[in-house]
Amino acid sequence: MNKPLAGAAFALLLTGAVAAPAVAQAPRDTATRAVAVNFAGTVALSNCSGSVVRVPNSLPSDPALVLSNGHCLESGMPAAGQVIKDKASSRSFSLLNASGSKVATLRASKISYATMTDTDISIYQLTKTYAQISSQYGINALTLNDAHPVQGTAIKVVSGYWKRTYSCNVDGFAYRLKEGEWTWKDSLRYTSACNTIGGTSGSPVIDTATGKVVAVNNTGNEDGGRCTLNNPCEVDQNGAVTVRQGINYAEQTYIIVPCVGPGNAIDLTRAGCTLPKQ
Numbered sequence: 001m002n003k004p005l006a007g008a009a010f011a012l013l014l015t016g017a018v019a020a021p022a023v024a025q026a027p028r029d030t031a032t033r034a035v036a037v038n039f040a041g042t043v044a045l046s047n048c049s050g051s052v053v054r055v056p057n058s059l060p061s062d063p064a065l066v067l068s069n070g071h072c073l074e075s076g077m078p079a080a081g082q083v084i085k086d087k088a089s090s091r092s093f094s095l096l097n098a099s100g101s102k103v104a105t106l107r108a109s110k111i112s113y114a115t116m117t118d119t120d121i122s123i124y125q126l127t128k129t130y131a132q133i134s135s136q137y138g139i140n141a142l143t144l145n146d147a148h149p150v151q152g153t154a155i156k157v158v159s160g161y162w163k164r165t166y167s168c169n170v171d172g173f174a175y176r177l178k179e180g181e182w183t184w185k186d187s188l189r190y191t192s193a194c195n196t197i198g199g200t201s202g203s204p205v206i207d208t209a210t211g212k213v214v215a216v217n218n219t220g221n222e223d224g225g226r227c228t229l230n231n232p233c234e235v236d237q238n239g240a241v242t243v244r245q246g247i248n249y250a251e252q253t254y255i256i257v258p259c260v261g262p263g264n265a266i267d268l269t270r271a272g273c274t275l276p277k278q
Contacts, residue, residue: 001201001218002201002248005048038158039163043094043095047161048069049201050203050204052064052142054141055144055264058141060131062130062264063128064141065264066124067122068122068202069202069218070115070120071201078117080182081117082115082116082117083117083278085113086112087114088109090109091124097139107126112124112264118183118184119255120182121253142211143213145212151172154169154207155169158203159199159203161203166194167194167208177219178233179228180229184218184249195220201218214253215251215252216253217248217249221243224245255274259273
């Protein structure tokens with residue numbers, strides 16, 4: 001995994017790895033114009049990255065949601081097969097503006113949903129609504145795309161923890177991605193330019209053409225190991241294993257959208273919801 005970090009000692013180990021904040025792209029011609037991708041709406045956790053997100057039908061009056069990885073939970077990594085639902089939490093998040101400066105501390109009221117089975121996500125419900133965050137801090141939530149991403153799409157991985165942005169493309173999709181005891185389905189594989197590091201776990205993966213979130217950054221093969229911790233392997237439909245040292249991955253987020261009901265409640269019984277159930 002792009003493992004969580006545990007404080008300043010880890011930060012010192014990676015000193016020099018932090019790049020300048022993302023710069024908005026200049027407009028292109030109308031047919032190929034890309035949106036500006038920056039740090040607005042991203043958050044820094046104590047050990048990971050994340051973002052304030054909404055689904056297409058979320059209302060301004062709904063309690064806001066923060067998306068990160070399941071393996072970034074304050075209680076530790078969920079076991080294979082474990083689902084966490086509506087668990088009280090008071091975790092705090094540093095909200096960033098476009099330039100990467102902290103503008104507020106947001107606080108969770110609960111973990112709405114978390115798992116490391118089939119996918120690697122945590123969804124926190126906040127004590128503030130989208131309208132409150134927008135009016136008080138001038139920051140709008142990022143929108144989760146409701147469709148499967150496409151191979152070749154230009155993307156940016158935006159880390160609130162490091163205030164660093166990675167630019168690459170969707171290289172393809174792993175039928176199964178296995179790391180230690182965990183297995184994830186249809187994981188998004190980056191081209192090599194997105195060489196994400198520890199602390200980038202939970203970063204939103206943003207389609208640069210739409211500005212929408214298509215995945216959440218979660219892991220990479222560090223040492224060439226085969227299906228071990230920090231060395232995930234790809235497994236195809238026939239069981240053949242492929243190891244891609246130095247390549248990183250994310251978990252698609254369109255599957256979250258059908259599971260979000262009125263009031264931003266995670267409802268695993270909704271039509272089309274395929275997230276693992278308790």
